[in-house]
Amino acid sequence: EPEVTQTPSHQVTQMGQEVILRCVPISNHLYFYWYRQILGQKVEFLVSFYNNEISEKSEIFDDQFSVERPDGSNFTLKIRSTKLEDSAMYFCASSRGQSGNTIYFGEGSWLTVV
Amino acid sequence: KQEVTQIPAALSVPEGENLVLNCSFTDSAIYNLQWFRQDPGKGLTSLLLIQSSQREQTSGRLNASLDKSSGRSTLYIAASQPGDSATYLCAAYRGSGGGADGLTFGKGTHLIIQP
Numbered sequence: 482e483p484e485v486t487q488t489p490s491h492q493v494t495q496m497g498q499e500v501i502l503r504c505v506p507i508s509n510h511l512y513f514y515w516y517r518q519i520l521g522q523k524v525e526f527l528v529s530f531y532n533n534e535i536s537e538k539s540e541i542f543d544d545q546f547s548v549e550r551p552d553g554s555n556f557t558l559k560i561r562s563t564k565l566e567d568s569a570m571y572f573c574a575s576s577r578g579q580s581g582n583t584i585y586f587g588e589g590s591w592l593t594v595v
Numbered sequence: 596k597q598e599v600t601q602i603p604a605a606l607s608v609p610e611g612e613n614l615v616l617n618c619s620f621t622d623s624a625i626y627n628l629q630w631f632r633q634d635p636g637k638g639l640t641s642l643l644l645i646q647s648s649q650r651e652q653t654s655g656r657l658n659a660s661l662d663k664s665s666g667r668s669t670l671y672i673a674a675s676q677p678g679d680s681a682t683y684l685c686a687a688y689r690g691s692g693g694g695a696d697g698l699t700f701g702k703g704t705h706l707i708i709q710p
Contacts, residue, residue, distance in 0.1 A: 516697070524639070524698075526697025528697075529697055584629065588638040
């Protein structure tokens with residue numbers, strides 16, 4: 482069964498550094514998402530991406546964050562100048578369409594900022 | 596702003612019991628509602644998706660219902676098994692048009708099925 486794959490599974494970074502989290506969405510899906518889950522808290526929506534541009538973003542997704550689809554398969558989340566509070570599990574997800582379609586999640590990338 | 600609440604936060608039952616997990620949402624203008632399963636340290640596995648026009652969906656031993664007017668959804672698990680132990684999340688999707696949406700998640704119900 483097709484799945485969303487994410488790398489790395491775990492990354493430790495120094496505060497102030499930039500990190501890039503990578504995702505390969507399901508191949509025939511058109512909508513891509515990033516969510517995050519801080520330990521012990523709810524899963525939160527960050528951004529959705531369609532047709533090579535941001536479709537929607539939450540108030541969490543400020544100028545520190547950016548997304549890109551550099552080629553036909555990868556979808557990346559870049560976090561600049563990481564802060565301690567950016568430590569979280571970051572989930573990539575994809576869906577075939579936007580409304581009425583199941584959203585499929587990857588296994589997550591656990592980011593620890595020290 | 597949509598708020599999703601799940602009750603109970605934790606539940607422990609003996610194997611074989613039927614059980615109900617509850618989810619409530621404050622904004623009934625949802626497009627669909629999705630139930631997920633999350634194992635410790637793992638991603639989210641989609642279980643069921645209910646469109647706003649539907650009342651329920653079934654998959655195997657799982658049945659999810661949706662009552663938009665009351666802002667509630669339930670996940671019914673029949674004949675529970677130890678392998679069902681996980682955190683169950685519900686998430687509401689408002690749909691496009693009206694600012695930042697995406698799925699709004701509840702905090703989940705941590706379920707333990709005792710062998």
